[in-house]
Amino acid sequence: MIERRDLGDADVLIDIAYAGICHSDIDHARATRGKSVYPMVPGHEIAGVVAAIGSKVRRFSVGDRVGVGNLVDSCRECNRCLSGQEQYCESRVLTYNQVGRDGRITEGGYSEKIVVDERFVVRIPDAIPLANAAPLFCAGITLYSPLRHWGAGPGKRVAIIGLGGLGHLGVQISKALGADTTVLELSEAKREDAMRLGAQSFHVTRDPAALLELASSFDLIISTVPANIDLDIYLGLLDVGGTFVNLSIPQKPLSVAAAVLLANRRSLSGTLSGGLPETQEMIDFCAANNISAEVEIIGADQIDDAFERLATGDVRYRFVIDATTIAQATP
Template sequence: MTVGVNYPEEFAGYAVHDVKEWNHPKYTAYKPKTLDDYDVDIEIECCGVCGSDLLTAQGGWGDLKCAQVVGHEVIGHVVKTGPKASLYKLGDRVGLGAQAFACLDCPRCKAGNEQYCAHSVTTYDGVYPDGYVSQGGYASHVRAHEHLIFPIPDEIKSSEAGPLMCGGLTVFSPLKRNGCKPGAKVGILGLGGLGHMAVMFAKALGADVTVFSRTNDKKEQALKLGADAFVATGKEGWESELFDSFDILLNCAIGLSGLNLDAFLSILKVEARFVSVGLPSVDEKFNVSPHTFFSNGAHLSTSCLGSRAEALELLDLAVKHDIRPWVEEIPLTAEGVSEAMTRCWKGDVRYRFCLTDFHKAFGTGTYAN
C-alpha cells in the first residue's frame, strides 16, 4: 500500500522497534535532522541489504537506539541541498554508504582517511552533536553530508550500484591500501556478499586470486567470478602446500567461529597482511597465539569502509571492467523487508539483496524515469 510522505517536514521508513523483532520492522514517520550547510537530501530509489543492518538490528554491535531505520547502501536522487553544498544539483543520481558525516578538518580527514574521523557519524544508529540519532536507507529519504555522497555513473543500474556503496567500498579500500596490484597473490576468505565483490575487484586490480571456503560448494561460482584458484579449508592440512604464498589475505566472513587463524597466517609471505573486513558481533574474538607471527612477521589488521577518493575510483573501475554485484531484487514492503533480512541472515542469497520500488512504497518519485 502506498503511503504519502510529508516531505520535507518528515521522512518515513521501516524501523526496528525491538531487537527481539529485528526482522519485522514497522512503517514509521520521523523528523529529519537539521539541514546543515553541506547537507544533501536524497529521495531514495533503492537500498541494498548489508550484514551490518542485521547485526545492528539484533543488537549484536551494542544497544540499539530504537526506533531505528537501518540500511546504508542507498541510491536515489538529490531533492534538496544545504546553502553551501556545491557538489550536486537537484535531480542528480547519487549513492550513500555507511558514513553520513565527517568533520573534514582533522588530520585524518585531511589525509584522505575520513572514514576514521573521530567525529564521524554513521548513516544509521549514529549520534550527531545535537543528540539527533541518524536514520538509514530503508526509507523515503536520507540526509547526509555531500562529501560522503557519490555520483553514480550512468552505466551502472541502481540496484547494482547499491551494494557497491558499502560492501564494495569495504573490500576495495583494503585491497588498494595493502598492495593489491598486478603480480600480487591475494586470498579471499568467504564467498558471500562481501567476498564475491572482493574477487571481482582484486582481479580488476590485476592480482592472482584464490578463494577460500570451507567446502567445495561454491567453487564453480568462485571461478565464474574470476578466481584463479579455490581451496576448501574443511580438508585437514590444506595449508601445508601453500606456505609462503600470499601477499594479502582478506577475510570477508562475518563470523569468526571455526576460523583457523594460525593456519591462514602461516601461508602469508614475510611481513604480508591478513586483513579482516567482516565485522562480527562484539562478543567474538580473534583466537591466535603471538608465537604464530614469529615465523613470518605477518600483520593482522582490520579495515573500515573507505574514503571518498576510493569510492570514486571504485565506481570508475566498476564501469571499466564491467563489475556488477550479483543482486536479487525485492520490492520494499513490510513483508519484503522481513523476507530480505531473514533470508540474508540465513545466507539464502547469491549474493546481495537490494530493496526496490521505494517510490511506490512512499508515494515519491520526483525524478523517477
C-alpha cells in the first residue's frame, strides 16, 4: 500500500513499523456501524519512523520515532482545536474511513507508509519499543484522558471494568497516577495479570455478594467493555459525587434508573480519546513510568484470525501487525 496522499509542505511521511488492531477496526471492516466505505485500509494505532518531511515541517526530522492515532486533521480554528481538544472538533477527520479535506477517503495503518500533517504526529520516546507504543495511540490515550480529566490520583478510588486491550493500560496508568485501583472482571482468569499490572484489588462481577460489598466504594468507574451491562448495579458502586465513564458503543442504548443517579449525586458520562497535546503528554508519562502495551505481534496474513480471536477476547492484550509483512501478504 502506498502512502495515503502526496507529501505536502507541512506533511510527514512515515514508514510504518507496527499497527495495532483496535476493536473498532472490526466494526468498520465488517460494517457493523453502518458507516463503512470500501475499499478500506483500517488502523489508527500507528508507530513508525519518519522517512521524509515537507519543506515547512519544523517539529520532526528524518529518522524520528513517531506515532499517529485516531485523528489526521481538523478545522484547526475552532475553540476546541485551539485548546488542544481536536477530538471534539466538528470537522475532525479520522485516520481511516472518512473523507478528508482533500476529498479523498483516508486510509490507515494496515499499510507500509502513511502521510500525515505534522500537527497530528506524536513523538515516541526511546524508552518505549515501537511495537508496544502503537496501541497507546488509541487504547492508551482513551484511558489516560478520562483518568486525568476526572482527577485520578492519590486519595481517589478508581475501578476499571474489563482487563482487555484498554483496561490493561488503564490499570497501569491509574496506578502510576497514584489512585487506588480496582479491576472488575467476569471471572478469576485475569486476577494475576491485574495484580501484576498494578491493581490493588480484583473482584469478579458475576458474584452478587461481591458487588453488594462494593456499594459506594469508588469515586470513578471506567467501563471498557463493548457490551450492554446493568448500569444500575455499577452506578450503585459510586460514592457521593462519583462518576461512571462509558468508553464503548454497545449495540443497544444505555439504560439507567433515575433514582440511582439521584442517590449519591452520581454522574454518567462518556468521552472520546484525546487531543494531540494530551496524546503527547500521555506517551511521555508512559515512558517515564515504564508503561506500555502488552502485545502479540502478528503478520499481515494473520489479520483475519486476529479479528476472530479479538471478538472473543482471546488476546493478552493487543494484537500488533508487523508492517514489514504487508507487502508479502498483498495479492
